[in-house]
Amino acid sequence: xxxxxxxxxxxxxxxxxxxxxxxxxxxxxxxxxxxxxxxxxxxxxxxxxxxxxxxxxxxxxxxxxxxxxxxxxxxxxxxxxxxxxxxxxxxxxxxxxxxxxxxxxxxxxxxxxxxxxxxxxxxxxxxxxxxxxxxxxxxxxxxxxxxxxxxxxxxxxxxxxxxxxxxxxxxxxxxxxxxxxxxxxxxxxxxxxxxxxxxxxxxxxxxxxxxxxxxxxxxxxxxxxxxxxxxxxxxxxxxxxxxxxxxxxxxxxxxxxxxxxxxxxxxxxxxxxxxxxxxxxxxxxxxxxxxxxxxxxxxxxxxxxxxxxxxxxxxxxxxxxxxxxxxxxxxxxxxxxxxxxxxxxxxxxxxxxxxxxxxxxxxxxxxxxxxxxxxxxxxxxxxxxxxxxxxxxxxxxxxxxxxxxxxxxxxxxxxxxxxxxxxxxxxxxxxxxxxxxxxxxxxxxxxxxxxxxxxxxxxxxxxxxxxxxxxxxxxxxxxxxxx
Amino acid sequence: xxxxxxxxxxxxxxxxxxxxxxxxxxxxxxxxxxxxxxxxxxxxxxxxxxxxxxxxxxxxxxxxxxxxxxxxxxxxxxxxxxxxxxxxxxxxxxxxxxxxxxxxxxxxxxxxxxxxxxxxxxxxxxxxxxxxxxxxxxxxxxxxxxxxxxxxxxxxxxxxxxxxxxxxxxxxxxxxxxxxxxxxxxxxxxxxxxxxxxxxxxxxxxxxxxxxxxxxxxxxxxxxxxxxxxxxxxxxxxxxxxxxxxxxxxxxxxxxxxxxxxxxxxxxxxxxxxxxxxxxxxxxxxxxxxxxxxxxxxxxxxxxxxx
Numbered sequence: 159x160x161x162x163x164x165x166x167x168x169x170x171x172x173x174x175x176x177x178x179x180x181x182x183x184x185x186x187x188x189x190x191x192x193x194x195x196x197x198x199x200x201x202x203x204x205x206x207x208x209x210x211x212x213x214x215x216x217x218x219x220x221x222x223x224x225x226x227x228x229x230x231x232x233x234x235x236x237x238x239x240x241x242x243x244x245x246x247x248x249x250x251x252x253x254x255x256x257x258x259x260x261x262x263x264x265x266x267x268x269x270x271x272x273x274x275x276x277x278x279x280x281x282x283x284x285x286x287x288x289x290x291x292x293x294x295x296x297x298x299x300x301x302x303x304x305x306x307x308x309x310x311x312x313x314x315x316x317x318x319x320x321x322x323x324x325x326x327x328x329x330x331x332x333x334x335x336x337x338x339x340x341x342x343x344x345x346x347x348x349x350x351x352x353x354x355x356x357x358x359x360x361x362x363x364x365x366x367x368x369x370x371x372x373x374x375x376x377x378x379x380x381x382x383x384x385x386x387x388x389x390x391x392x393x394x395x396x397x398x399x400x401x402x403x404x405x406x407x408x409x410x411x412x413x414x415x416x417x418x419x420x421x422x423x424x425x426x427x428x429x430x431x432x433x434x435x436x437x438x439x440x441x442x443x444x445x446x447x448x449x450x451x452x453x454x455x456x457x458x459x460x461x462x463x464x465x466x467x468x469x470x471x472x473x474x475x476x477x478x479x480x481x482x483x484x485x486x487x488x489x490x491x492x493x494x495x496x497x498x499x500x501x502x503x504x505x506x507x508x509x510x511x512x513x514x515x516x517x518x519x520x521x522x523x524x525x526x527x528x529x530x531x532x533x534x535x536x537x538x539x540x541x542x543x544x545x546x547x548x549x550x551x552x553x554x555x556x557x558x559x560x561x562x563x564x565x566x567x568x569x570x571x572x573x574x575x576x577x578x579x580x581x582x583x584x585x586x587x588x589x590x591x592x593x594x595x596x597x598x599x600x601x602x603x604x605x606x607x608x609x610x611x612x613x614x615x616x617x618x619x620x621x622x623x624x625x626x627x628x629x630x631x632x633x634x635x636x637x638x639x640x641x
Numbered sequence: 642x643x644x645x646x647x648x649x650x651x652x653x654x655x656x657x658x659x660x661x662x663x664x665x666x667x668x669x670x671x672x673x674x675x676x677x678x679x680x681x682x683x684x685x686x687x688x689x690x691x692x693x694x695x696x697x698x699x700x701x702x703x704x705x706x707x708x709x710x711x712x713x714x715x716x717x718x719x720x721x722x723x724x725x726x727x728x729x730x731x732x733x734x735x736x737x738x739x740x741x742x743x744x745x746x747x748x749x750x751x752x753x754x755x756x757x758x759x760x761x762x763x764x765x766x767x768x769x770x771x772x773x774x775x776x777x778x779x780x781x782x783x784x785x786x787x788x789x790x791x792x793x794x795x796x797x798x799x800x801x802x803x804x805x806x807x808x809x810x811x812x813x814x815x816x817x818x819x820x821x822x823x824x825x826x827x828x829x830x831x832x833x834x835x836x837x838x839x840x841x842x843x844x845x846x847x848x849x850x851x852x853x854x855x856x857x858x859x860x861x862x863x864x865x866x867x868x869x870x871x872x873x874x875x876x877x878x879x880x881x882x883x884x885x886x887x888x889x890x891x892x893x894x895x896x897x898x899x900x901x902x903x904x905x906x907x908x909x910x911x912x913x914x915x916x917x918x919x920x921x922x923x924x925x926x927x928x929x930x931x932x933x934x935x936x937x938x939x940x941x942x943x944x945x946x947x948x
Contacts, residue, residue: 164737441723444721445782448720449713
């Protein structure tokens, strides 16, 4: 065992000293940084300012009220999602229409709703969305009483830059001129979405309808009721702790492990392959084999590479945990609840088992390829079918699992040992029966054991061979030949 | 005591018989030359001694045991095909092999330091091997074979690839190991090295033993050859097998190529000539070299017939 560990230690030290390994370690932190950067980059534009001159005196309050309702409706929907994620009572139905939003505002808005949730200490704080639009007064040098053209001309320089608001300087994105009669005029510089224009259009249309109803003899109260009438809609959301969203959240960590397994196994497998080919091409195997058994060498390499994989995994998972709990961003929003969902010890044990079985399965294949190849060029001939044979079905399976965790593809692949670690990891978050875990686990153990024996024979027999790599028939013979 | 015994050892690779019924033994102490052309079966035999490959039949005993890695702490091995971990430092490489051979970390470290000092590599201890010259790398490889202070040192074609200076250094180390009591077995196809170093030797051709014994015994297989410059015909002298005149007679003196009868000492002939008034102007003795013996025994150049 001592010699096995010596080989493992040497291989480990050699690989972690390489530049490739250090770059590999940086992949996940880099992804997290990109994710955080992209989140802020892709975030809807911050609040933009708008000015509105309302010659009619009636439209501006209506538009402001509409914008407030839309914003608070968004806050209410976000709060509902937040409550479901943290298993708290929902504050109301954000889809239930203006009446529900009005009630939400009347009751004190987000602050009151959050207080009612009674969330345990340590729960990440709720961050309400930013207001998309902030009305600012029309600048003093812009005339509002000389018609839209004069208004537009005077305002044009302001639209090119920022304007002072109560919350600091903001981009002035939209200017509205509502005449007493005739079409409204809108000037925009393209820095805001078209939502505000839509609101102006809708509200003016609504006011026109009201006026028409009144003109046709409908009393004011009835007309207002008709205008605010909404078809009843009941949205049935899954109870807290269930449903597709919760299932997706629970699957984040297992699915992440599928990708980590794939990436770390392929990367370290490649490193191991290079190491064995170097030993073969450098002609140093004979000196090593005079001191240790080929079997010890094989185990040493598997353990050494396992340790390399573990280091990569620890670094990546550490970064992910750091991202989840120490920084904000889209990744953190998903990781926090998904880690919290891993509250069953068997699930963690099963994940560890599938991860390392998958690692061993692929590492042994790479080790054998290395023992058969005189150069990386030789290795490519074996590498491509093995890598593609694993990669493509697994990617297909992950996509299928996200659409339907109990679809036929993930289920069938769970029972094919080469794919078992990936398929079972991918499905763990969505609930897999214990008999299925035991059955696929036993099959996987038997397969890996058989792989170690059969490919181990090929490894031992091929180490000192210098000729062309064996063809399929010779390869099978090597596998089946007992020493 | 015998450190190595091969008894009717056979190793085949497919249809090719690399070693066919090889039997010999090596006594403890001294330097044993394992000679043969390329493809004669030397490396295959060495690999079988070290349990790197297994014989198809026959028996091997090394240091009193069957070949296995349990012998590794007492064996130093320098393979024919040499290579090292390019990115490891010189010291780490030697320590690693020392530890693989069962040394403790402390022992391996101290022995490595001493060995690198002795081989003139101390200043390169922390240098990675990819920065060393080929000759220095080969010295490092030699250090990996010596680090455990082996009782049996097996060197497979140790001089190949070395310049004359480093060949000399290696020869000195081999002699020093032997003087220290270790048994050295080295394989080579360069007969001059064997002549300079080996006490006993074994000649191998096409996987079979063609000779085993001392250098003197090997040379005795071929008749000694003399160049005499005499006035009279030496054909009738006792111990002379036959004599052939070389070139033209000059001022009464003729040069003769003399072949002595097997087992006949050149000294006895000289003694006879001086004692019996046989006039001589030249007496130039040519003992057969191992190269001559090899050619005589194998009947061809120093190359094998490996496919």
